[in-house]
Amino acid sequence: MREINQLHPMLRKKLKEMYAVCKEQGLPIGIGECLRTVEEQNKLYAKGRTEPGRIVTKAKGTTYSSMHQWGVAFDFYRNDGRGAYEDGDGFFAKVGQVGKKCGLEWGGDWKSIVDKPHFQLPDWGSTPSVLKSKYGTPERFIRTWPAGGWRFDGKGWQHRRGDGNDTKSDWELIDGCWYWFDQQGYAVEKTWVSYKGNWYYLGVCGKMATGRQTIDGKLYHFLEGGEMETSSPIKPGA
Numbered sequence: 001m002r003e004i005n006q007l008h009p010m011l012r013k014k015l016k017e018m019y020a021v022c023k024e025q026g027l028p029i030g031i032g033e034c035l036r037t038v039e040e041q042n043k044l045y046a047k048g049r050t051e052p053g054r055i056v057t058k059a060k061g062t063t064y065s066s067m068h069q070w071g072v073a074f075d076f077y078r079n080d081g082r083g084a085y086e087d088g089d090g091f092f093a094k095v096g097q098v099g100k101k102c103g104l105e106w107g108g109d110w111k112s113i114v115d116k117p118h119f120q121l122p123d124w125g126s127t128p129s130v131l132k133s134k135y136g137t138p139e140r141f142i143r144t145w146p147a148g149g150w151r152f153d154g155k156g157w158q159h160r161r162g163d164g165n166d167t168k169s170d171w172e173l174i175d176g177c178w179y180w181f182d183q184q185g186y187a188v189e190k191t192w193v194s195y196k197g198n199w200y201y202l203g204v205c206g207k208m209a210t211g212r213q214t215i216d217g218k219l220y221h222f223l224e225g226g227e228m229e230t231s232s233p234i235k236p237g238a
């Protein structure tokens with residue numbers, strides 16, 4: 001299932017970040033498999049065993065042995081038109097580095113089955129054994145997740161608060177960073193926002209800029225609260 005919003009909220013947050021940084025660094029990716037059902041995992045397990053093809057997984061669906069079944073893993077593919085899994089230029093290792101910086105575990109570092117298009121949360125170890133002993137089934141684990149969080153609808157990222165509402169036309173402080181949400185509730189990225197007589201800049205991944213920042217080749221200075229200093233050029237982005 002390619003449903004990003006069914007992933008663990010913490011993974012959605014990290015996916016959002018690495019996706020934006022990859023794009024910024026000229027490494028456009030697409031998101032493939034996210035949460036996987038028992039049936040889907042069994043089909044995959046059959047490949048190279050009872051079905052044609054080569055073996056792609058060691059995890060049987062009914063044993064919940066894939067991190068995908070726990071909502072803490074996703075796969076990506078190359079999205080720059082050169083072929084989804086073309087890796088002659090080390091594309092996947094570069095994306096792997098970005099993901100690791102965003103706090104993800106990369107399947108390309110594994111020893112037994114190297115899985116370059118795979119990322120997962122590192123919080124419960126590399127395999128589901130901790131999750132299995134602690135929660136038994138993915139359903140029970142999923143019930144412990146905090147409500148809300150980042151949501152992707154194909155167009156952009158929205159943020160659902162704990163009260164079930166999305167932030168719209170307003171600021172929100174999320175995990176220590178300020179974000180600005182437009183009227184539709186999308187977090188704006190690489191965009192200037194004028195708010196109460198001050199200019200603010202929301203950078204890669206939508207995080208509010210502070211301190212010295214070079215934007216479109218020009219140096220700007222932002223106060224701690226994000227306001228652009230008036231000694232900077234008056235019309236941002238001009």
Ligand SMILES: [Zn+2]
Nearest residue numbers: 073074075118
């Ligand atoms: Zn995977």
